[in-house]
Amino acid sequence: MKKVVTCSQMKLLDHGTIHNMHVPSLVLMERAALATAEEIRKYLEKKNGSGNLKKERILTVCGFGNNGGDGIAIARLLHLAGIRSEIYLAGNPDKMTEETRHQWDIAMSYQVPVMNNPVWDEYTVIVDGIFGVGLSREITGNYKEIIDHMNEAPAYKAAVDIPSGIHGDTGAVLGTAFEADLTVTFAYKKRGLCLYPGRAYAGRTVVADIGIYDRDRDGSELASKAAWHIEKSDMKTLPARKPWGNKGTFGKVLLVAGSKGMCGAACLSASAALHGGAGMVKIQTVEENRIPLQSLLPEAMLTSEFDEEANKKNLNWCDVLVIGPGLGTEGSGKERMLWFLENGAKAGKPVILDADGLNILAMHPQWMKFIGEQTILTPHMGEMSRLCGLNVSELKEDPVARAYQYAEKSGGVLVLKDACTVVTDRNEKLYLNLSGNSGMATAGSGDVLSGIIASVLCMYLSCEEERELSYKAAMAVYIHGLCGDIAREKKGSHGMTAKDMIEALPEVLKLAEVQSKG
Ligand SMILES: NC(=O)C1=CN([C@@H]2O[C@H](COP(=O)(O)OP(=O)(O)OC[C@H]3O[C@@H](n4cnc5c(N)ncnc54)[C@H](OP(=O)(O)O)[C@@H]3O)[C@@H](O)[C@H]2O)[C@@H](O)CC1
Numbered sequence: 361m362k363k364v365v366t367c368s369q370m371k372l373l374d375h376g377t378i379h380n381m382h383v384p385s386l387v388l389m390e391r392a393a394l395a396t397a398e399e400i401r402k403y404l405e406k407k408n409g410s411g412n413l414k415k416e417r418i419l420t421v422c423g424f425g426n427n428g429g430d431g432i433a434i435a436r437l438l439h440l441a442g443i444r445s446e447i448y449l450a451g452n453p454d455k456m457t458e459e460t461r462h463q464w465d466i467a468m469s470y471q472v473p474v475m476n477n478p479v480w481d482e483y484t485v486i487v488d489g490i491f492g493v494g495l496s497r498e499i500t501g502n503y504k505e506i507i508d509h510m511n512e513a514p515a516y517k518a519a520v521d522i523p524s525g526i527h528g529d530t531g532a533v534l535g536t537a538f539e540a541d542l543t544v545t546f547a548y549k550k551r552g553l554c555l556y557p558g559r560a561y562a563g564r565t566v567v568a569d570i571g572i573y574d575r576d577r578d579g580s581e582l583a584s585k586a587a588w589h590i591e592k593s594d595m596k597t598l599p600a601r602k603p604w605g606n607k608g609t610f611g612k613v614l615l616v617a618g619s620k621g622m623c624g625a626a627c628l629s630a631s632a633a634l635h636g637g638a639g640m641v642k643i644q645t646v647e648e649n650r651i652p653l654q655s656l657l658p659e660a661m662l663t664s665e666f667d668e669e670a671n672k673k674n675l676n677w678c679d680v681l682v683i684g685p686g687l688g689t690e691g692s693g694k695e696r697m698l699w700f701l702e703n704g705a706k707a708g709k710p711v712i713l714d715a716d717g718l719n720i721l722a723m724h725p726q727w728m729k730f731i732g733e734q735t736i737l738t739p740h741m742g743e744m745s746r747l748c749g750l751n752v753s754e755l756k757e758d759p760v761a762r763a764y765q766y767a768e769k770s771g772g773v774l775v776l777k778d779a780c781t782v783v784t785d786r787n788e789k790l791y792l793n794l795s796g797n798s799g800m801a802t803a804g805s806g807d808v809l810s811g812i813i814a815s816v817l818c819m820y821l822s823c824e825e826e827r828e829l830s831y832k833a834a835m836a837v838y839i840h841g842l843c844g845d846i847a848r849e850k851k852g853s854h855g856m857t858a859k860d861m862i863e864a865l866p867e868v869l870k871l872a873e874v875q876s877k878g
């Protein structure tokens with residue numbers, strides 16, 4: 361797992377390194393510049409093959425905060441490497457920070473050329489060192505014009521720390537933003553580089569170690585409230601299957617799903633749970649779905665019984681409940697959802713509430729009392745809007761803040777599904793997901809996720825290791841995204857379907873097994 365920080369957390373870390381560890385700010389700046397110049401040099405060498413960089417001409421556009429100081433140092437390092445490198449200062453030089461002024465003096469001593477009226481399309485690379493984590497308001501006027509020129513230029517574009525104009529905490533565009541091909545960010549990814557649209561503006565993101573120290577004087581973590589993103593290597597921590605296990609020990613999933621004429625969602629969710637390694641899956645559905653479901657998925661068990669005795673037996677049998685896919689919001693769907701939500705909560709079973717399960721909850725807020733720390737809610741933006749009463753654009757302005765609020769209010773684990781899915785709980789554990797792609801915006805993709813979450817919960821049943829529910833949910837979201845990535849590789853983002861993601865699931869989980877065996 362890697363940390364993801366906010367701008368204020370990053371400033372705290374910079375400050376701690378400088379003041380507690382006595383690392384001069386200029387040392388951090390030099391390391392930031394070295395790392396960025398190196399990435400640019402690598403790009404140029406790859407592009408030019410032979411290493412002859414005579415045709416290259418680089419313009420670094422610098423503001424007056426420390427992001428501009430990084431930029432000036434980058435321009436100097438490239439100049440000293442024999443590459444044609446020039447500086448353009450954007451803004452008011454009277455506002456230069458001490459460090460940036462120092463960088464300016466060094467650059468002038470080395471006679472790094474400075475342009476006053478650059479001809480934008482003469483450059484092969486444009487580096488953006490205007491604003492970093494210090495961006496504090498909407499970009500207007502001259503800065504906006506400059507960024508628009510930079511974007512229109514045909515050059516390869518590299519951003520220092522974060523593309524200017526991207527809000528480092530929310531990923532929002534403040535007025536305008538630099539459209540980078542490459543972003544070299546320092547110490548940790550910033551939230552705004554994970555969330556959209558910031559993630560799209562950042563291009564390929566490289567995290568450079570510049571020697572930031574993440575502890576205070578007492579040794580406690582400064583960025584303890586930071587977010588996390590899961591990566592491939594974390595999958596080796598998934599519990600291995602015990603050699604002596606049987607289908608009973610590998611987890612029993614009860615899926616309360618499907619309604620008359622609606623069995624597809626139940627089928628996808630159940631199939632994903634089975635392909636994800638759950639020992640047994642039973643679908644609680646309506647009698648009309650028996651023949652299609654049993655023909656489509658003979659591995660799953662099925663019951664259409666719905667009375668107190670049968671329900672209790674099914675509830676006792678299962679380890680994990682998934683409630684919602686294709687349930688409908690009226691009639692039997694509503695009754696089934698309420699019975700299993702209430703009694704699942706009372707029995708202390710983990711419940712994954714998805715799709716129509718969430719829509720029913722939104723219509724009956726008094727049932728929120730059955731949501732607790734064992735419940736995982738998996739709304740997409742539309743469902744979330746129904747649950748919390750805000751419209752989708754309000755949610756998208758700051759999805760993390762909205763997710764925190766709802767997790768706090770509900771007491772459950774919230775999986776707010778979007779291009780960058782946010783997972784959080786009432787303790788503000790926060791995960792931002794970086795796997796997946798737009799091909800996953802296809803019908804049934806969410807049903808697959810609910811099945812994968814159930815299967816990941818099952819993996820942990822017979823394992824001594826304690827993991828928080830939010831971590832397990834975030835791991836499942838990451839795995840789901842990897843399935844989407846494999847499906848895209850095989851079928852392309854237009855043609856891939858939810859079923860292709862399920863087909864990719866064994867491959868993804870095999871990768872975890874291979875990794876854990878070393
Ligand atoms: N030692 C360190 O800390 C290290 C920091 N490092 C680097 O420093 C970066 C952070 O530097 P920073 O804090 O100086 O802020 P930065 O992003 O340069 O911007 C602040 C300037 O922008 C201005 N401004 C803001 N918004 C504006 C707007 N919309 N329109 C117009 N102006 C606007 C603002 O003006 P003001 O708001 O004060 O009027 C101020 O002048 C960080 O991202 C990393 O690259 C690394 O070298 C490692 C060591």
Ligand SMILES: Nc1ncnc2c1ncn2[C@@H]1O[C@H](COP(=O)(O)OP(=O)(O)O)[C@@H](O)[C@H]1O
Pocket residue numbers: 740777778779780781795796797798799800801802803804805806807808809840
């Ligand atoms: N652009 C995207 N990039 C990555 N993942 C995406 C993107 N669009 C959608 N997804 C993922 O695909 C899934 C879609 O779920 P959902 O909207 O519930 O689909 P459905 O209701 O059709 O089953 C979610 O897990 C979401 O995070």
Ligand SMILES: [K+]
Pocket residue numbers: 427488489490491492519520521522523524
């Ligand atoms: K920048």
